[in-house]
Amino acid sequence: MCGIVGIVGKSAREVILSGLTNLEYRGYDSAGIYLNDLAGKEYLAKATGKIHQLEAKLTPDQQGLVGIGHTRWATHGEPSVNNAHPQFDETKRFYLVHNGVIENYQELRSQYLSEAAMVSDTDTEVVVQLVSKFAREANLSAFAALKKTLKLLKGSYAFLLIDNTKPDHIYLAKNKSPLLLGIGDNFNIIASDALSVLDQTKTFIDLHDGEVGDITNDSYYLETLAGKPVIRKPYQLEIDPNAASKGTYDFYMMKEICEQPAVLRHLTQYYLDKSGEPRIDDEIVKTMAQADRFYIFAAGTSYHAGLVGKILLEHLTGIPTDVGYASEAGYHFPLLSRKPFFIFLSQSGETADSRVVLQEAIKRKIPSLTLTNVMESTLAREANYAISLEAGPEIAVASTKAYTAQIAVMAILAKAIGKQLKTVTAKQFNLKTNLALAAEGIEQLIANQAKIKQLAKTKLISSRNAFYLGRGIDYPVALEAALKLKEVSYIQTEGFAAAELKHGTISLIENDTPVIALINDPVTAGLMRGNIQEVVARGAQVITIASQDLAQAQDDLVLANIDYYLSPLISVVPTQLLAYYAAKEKGLNVDQPRNLAKSVTVE
Ligand code: M6R
Numbered sequence: 001m002c003g004i005v006g007i008v009g010k011s012a013r014e015v016i017l018s019g020l021t022n023l024e025y026r027g028y029d030s031a032g033i034y035l036n037d038l039a040g041k042e043y044l045a046k047a048t049g050k051i052h053q054l055e056a057k058l059t060p061d062q063q064g065l066v067g068i069g070h071t072r073w074a075t076h077g078e079p080s081v082n083n084a085h086p087q088f089d090e091t092k093r094f095y096l097v098h099n100g101v102i103e104n105y106q107e108l109r110s111q112y113l114s115e116a117a118m119v120s121d122t123d124t125e126v127v128v129q130l131v132s133k134f135a136r137e138a139n140l141s142a143f144a145a146l147k148k149t150l151k152l153l154k155g156s157y158a159f160l161l162i163d164n165t166k167p168d169h170i171y172l173a174k175n176k177s178p179l180l181l182g183i184g185d186n187f188n189i190i191a192s193d194a195l196s197v198l199d200q201t202k203t204f205i206d207l208h209d210g211e212v213g214d215i216t217n218d219s220y221y222l223e224t225l226a227g228k229p230v231i232r233k234p235y236q237l238e239i240d241p242n243a244a245s246k247g248t249y250d251f252y253m254m255k256e257i258c259e260q261p262a263v264l265r266h267l268t269q270y271y272l273d274k275s276g277e278p279r280i281d282d283e284i285v286k287t288m289a290q291a292d293r294f295y296i297f298a299a300g301t302s303y304h305a306g307l308v309g310k311i312l313l314e315h316l317t318g319i320p321t322d323v324g325y326a327s328e329a330g331y332h333f334p335l336l337s338r339k340p341f342f343i344f345l346s347q348s349g350e351t352a353d354s355r356v357v358l359q360e361a362i363k364r365k366i367p368s369l370t371l372t373n374v375m376e377s378t379l380a381r382e383a384n385y386a387i388s389l390e391a392g393p394e395i396a397v398a399s400t401k402a403y404t405a406q407i408a409v410m411a412i413l414a415k416a417i418g419k420q421l422k423t424v425t426a427k428q429f430n431l432k433t434n435l436a437l438a439a440e441g442i443e444q445l446i447a448n449q450a451k452i453k454q455l456a457k458t459k460l461i462s463s464r465n466a467f468y469l470g471r472g473i474d475y476p477v478a479l480e481a482a483l484k485l486k487e488v489s490y491i492q493t494e495g496f497a498a499a500e501l502k503h504g505t506i507s508l509i510e511n512d513t514p515v516i517a518l519i520n521d522p523v524t525a526g527l528m529r530g531n532i533q534e535v536v537a538r539g540a541q542v543i544t545i546a547s548q549d550l551a552q553a554q555d556d557l558v559l560a561n562i563d564y565y566l567s568p569l570i571s572v573v574p575t576q577l578l579a580y581y582a583a584k585e586k587g588l589n590v591d592q593p594r595n596l597a598k599s600v601t602v603e
Pocket of ligand 1: 299300301302303345346347348349350351354397398399400483484487598599600
């Protein structure tokens with residue numbers, strides 16, 4: 001979603017532009033920067049489009065020792081220069097960047113700002129005008145005016161504010177949108193994502209909801225909105241900056257697809273002991289084993305991983321498991337069993353929809369676990385327990401390796417709980433062997449990608465729509481495959497439980513409509529073949545993807561055999577590659593599909 005970078009103490013222009021460039025993967029439609037040289041000169045530049053278009057608006061001499069920058073993903077008002085951040089007040093004293101959404105901005109505008117000259121359609125401008133009004137009318141400092149304003153706001157925010165009458169400070173505030181402080185040698189940085197500034201510092205302090213702060217080049221002060229000082233120890237973030245670089249790949253998405261075998265092998269080392277048995281925190285396993293029902297909440301690809309997780313958990317533990325869209329559960333809370341346990345799946349750990357459910361779970365004292373790729377994230381911090389996906393930074397908007405890591409980690413967790421409950425023995429469901437088979441199976445597909453590229457080129461890219469079909473465990477994979485194809489290639493794609501097609505949707509099948517069939521379920525493979533014949537008879541152009549044991553001579557792609565319950569680890573990969581090549585062949589920006597953001601921090 002939107003990105004924020006601010007710095008006090010050194011070459012602000014360079015650090016901010018490079019930080020915003022590092023955040024490009026999150027998706028944005030306009031950008032802006034405010035610089036102050038602490039010698040009386042200030043510069044504001046804003047542009048729609050990409051960071052290089054913003055940079056082109058600055059002359060080489062326009063530099064600063066303090067600055068704030070922003071990439072905006074439009075929520076209130078179209079992408080335009082006026083709506084881009086930083087927003088400023090009518091006296092041009094305060095400059096503000098904002099991630100999040102202020103829900104009551106219209107009420108605040110009518111109540112307090114009916115006289116103010118507003119230049120944008122944004123909720124953010126209302127906030128900066130309020131700060132200015134309170135500072136002027138009540139003669140408050142910038143910090144006090146910001147705090148007074150925050151107390152009126154409903155919604156989510158990460159704010160950075162500069163007051164040009166005291167420009168060696170950046171004021172900050174956080175509620176529900178991520179923000180962290182990076183500590184440097186005679187400089188301090190504040191950003192919405194550590195990855196954006198890792199080349200500057202590896203020492204960070206997380207901000208929590210409801211905290212405000214004031215930083216200079218050599219000091220930082222944090223307190224709660226109620227005025228209680230916050231003392232929090234900095235931590236070192238051990239991420240290799242190269243892990244977040246594209247290397248020789250054309251796109252991050254391909255790099256991340258190709259990293260999946262390495263991620264699975266790493267998970268084997270990380271979460272399995274020498275005998276190949278799960279090594280998961282005992283307390284988590286024992287607590288989960290006491291539940292009478294699991295409830296998984298997630299969004300998008302993580303939700304699809306959750307659907308596979310349900311099958312794994314029920315198979316290995318015998319505990320019934322529900323899966324829900326966090327966005328729905330947040331405001332229509334499910335009826336719960338007597339001993340529920342909540343599981344949150346989230347690559348980023350910052351998805352606002354999931355946070356709403358977790359907040360409710362905390363209120364109701366329901367025990368919870370977050371599975372995430374970012375252990376410093378809010379969902380990891382706020383749940384009772386957190387388990388790392390260990391997939392390494394995922395930069396492409398389309399999630400690939402986080403999905404396979406989520407399934408692998410849930411399988412390991414499910415076996416650990418199953419062993420605790422004695423619903424599975426050490427000998428059954430051999431994780432070590434199957435994760436190794438999955439890694440090899442994915443490598444075979446990657447080696448065979450020329451064929452997949454050809455299929456995308458000849459059967460997909462000229463179509464406006466497509467269908468994925470699957471039964472059993474292939475059904476949730478079909479949903480994920482459809483999401484992947486539509487989000488990066490813009491081909492409208494639906495995933496179906498194969499037999500459901502004939503209950504309505506088959507009317508959409510015309511000559512050459514692409515239908516991709518997944519056949520990994522031995523129980524329904526024969527029925528799948530029948531469903532394929534039904535669409536072929538109506539002119540569909542079919543691509544079949546089948547596991548070796550179930551494959552027939554005419555199948556387009558044959559997958560290595562693996563335990564049925566782990567088959568999504570392999571079967572999703574050709575669908576990721578089809579999506580990648582469909583988008584690439586259409587000349588699209590594979591890593592940053594239009595309108596999308598990597599981390600969805602608004603509800
Ligand atoms: O960070 P999360 O896993 O919570 O994100 C959830 C979805 O926004 C995410 O999976 C999204 O659907 C991806 N773009 C799919 O590729």
